[in-house]
Every structure is written in structure tokens, then in C-alpha cells.
Amino acid sequence: MTTQEAKEILLLYRPGTADAEDPAFSDALRLSESDPELKDWFDEHCQVYQILRGKFRQVAVPEGLKEQILAERKVHEPGFLHRGFKIAAAVAAAVVLVAAISVWTMRPREDTGFTGFENRMVSKALRSYGMDLATDDLAKIRQYLTQEKSPSDFTLPAGLKSVQPTGCVTLKWQNRPVSMICFKSGDPLWPDKSDIWLFVADNNAVSAEPTATPAIEKVSTATTAHWTSNGKIYLLVIAGNEAAIEKYL
């Protein structure tokens, strides 16, 4: 094995991991002990790895993400987690808690304003999600949302009244309930999929300037319109362009 070949193998070596026991690295590691040039290169590689690993791990996790995940948990349960895993998980949870407390003051706050709300809701709409209630009956949707203590006394914009609903999802934003009502336009490109979503929350759940006239903007690959009315904030999201959204207002 040449020095160059050993470097190419050791480039994938991660110090402080099980790689030390991986036979794939053993010959190259042995050579690094007797080849000064390779040893210097390998020492630098390990240093750079540790530094970059530390940088990657500094990525801050948004406040409230864990609570959001737990809040959105559905009825499905995993079935096999045993005692050993529970103990390991509890220990890991304790470590996570200590780490979270220690870096608490350094963590950037999630954008809790309207832009953060809008981005989160658009992402939710564009990704796959599980429908809490799948139905084309708006009355049943309202009934379900009332039962789940999520905003249900919303007023549909005139252009949306003739569009077929497909169901609803209950969400949380900053621990406040948000109703997501799904519709499908009948677009032949998406014959069976929802492609219009109306999010409704109480005004005090989202920091936004009151606006009775819908404000339209492009967000990611979607188009949104938002307005406030009777103590509620409405966010309409469609998978189309700005011209297309106006017919649903």
C-alpha cells in the first residue's frame, strides 16, 4: 500500500468512533505509525474532522420542535420498544435535557411572527401530511374541529365556497390551535390530491398586522393570501401562481 492509497482510505476514518475497529482501516492505520508523512497528514485529518464535526453539531434546534412533534402525534403506536431501549432512551433524554439547558441562552429563537407562521404552514401544505378527517362534507369538518377545540367558526371566501373540501388537519402554532382545511380544485394534474389549503387561527395566535383585504404573495413554490376577519387570521395556500389564487378569494 502506498502513502497515497493509505490517505484515500484514511480520509473516511472518523476518530472516536467504531472506525478504529473496522478492518477496512487497519492496514492504513498501521502504515501511519511508520510513515512520518502519512502520520502528519493523518493527524491533521483527525483534527479537521473533530473541528468540522463540532461545527455541524452546533446547528441549533428550534424551540418548541419537540412539543410540536408530540402535539401532532396521532393514534398509531410503536409496538416493540422494550425495557432496555426505554432505559437507554431515558438516559439519552436526560443528556439532551442537560445539553439543552446549557445552550439555552445561545439558541436562536424561532421566527414566531407571521412570516414564520406562513413558512411553516406552506411547508406543511406542500409536504405529505396525514388527514385527521377525510370528508367532502364541510359540516362534518366544522364538527370535528369544534370537537378538537380548533377554530371551526371560520367564514370561507366567496371563491372557495364552490370548491370541494377533502378534509382537515389540526395543528399547533406556538401552542395555539390552527385548523387546516383542505380542498381540491379538480386540476387534471392533481386529480386525487388536495391542492388548496385554508389555515385558520385566532388573531392572538399569530403576530400579524390586521388586513381586511387579502395580501397575496409567492412563498416557495406556492402562492398565499392572508387576511383577518372577526378575530381570525386566514391563510390561503395554493399550489399555483398569483393569478390562480384570486378566483378563490
Next chain:
Amino acid sequence: MASGLEFESLVACYYQPLYKFAFSLTRTEADACDLTQQTFYIWAAKGHQLRDESKVKTWLFTTLHRAFLESRRRQARFPHHELSEVPMELPALSPSVASRIDAAHVVKALEQMEGIYQAPVALFYLEDCSYKEIAEILDVPIGTVKSRMARGIAQLQNILAEGGVARQKTT
């Protein structure tokens, strides 16, 4: 409720590493949050099908990576990249330069890399998964993982070194 505690323990264990992996792929907080949530949602629906509890971590990372690829496919089809046969150039980043780079810049550098290398490199630095586990997560053969990882590491470090003092290249 025992099962509720199990789910909570699982979330407590893995939501942070999953978010960091998701953030390294998407580079936006909202998308990373959604991918992480979606992963646990899929777990809640399908996790019971997994019989080997030692595979939980791999299962979660695999699921997140697939969800990311699916979302990318929906947003835009991106071209298939073949690995070139050009000999690999070893990275040229020195420890002194690396230590001066801030974390945000490191993650930003991922964005400048070819997409095919981003997930392997993120897993290389973020997680202690074995190469076999990484191959399962990315759903590619282990040889391909190593090849992509080596080229990705070189690409990342060379991007980072462009703004600093690079050590002599050794190829």
C-alpha cells in the same frame, strides 16, 4: 400511558439529530422542522412494522432521507449525476483554517456542493453510524457510499478552504 411514554422517549432521543440532518439537507428551519415531524409521523403510523429495535435509528434516518428525496422530486426534477472517473483530489483544509470558520458557514458550504454528496457528508460529520448503516439510510451500496463520501468531503473542505489559507494539496 406506556406507549405514549415510549413515543416521547423516542422523540426525546432522536429529534435533535434528525433535525440537524434535515437542516443539513434543506438549509431552512421550516423545511427541516417539517421533515423531522414527518419522520415521526411516519414512525407513529408504520414503526410497529419494525421488528428489530436496534434498527430504530437507521429506520428514522432512512425515512427522513426518503421524505427529503420525495419532496425534492415534487418540487423539481433534478438531473441525475454520475460519479466521474477523475481521480479524487484530497482535501486541502488545514486545522487552523477550519477552526476559524463559523458553523453557519460550514452548513452553507453544503449548499454549494453537488446534491449527491450532501447527505453522505452530513452523516459523516453528524452521526456515528457505521458505513453499513449509512448505506442502508441512503439506500445505495456501501462502496458507493464510500466513494460519494470521499468526494464529498474533498469538495466540502475545498469549498471551505477557498476563503482561507489552504495547506499544500497532496495529490
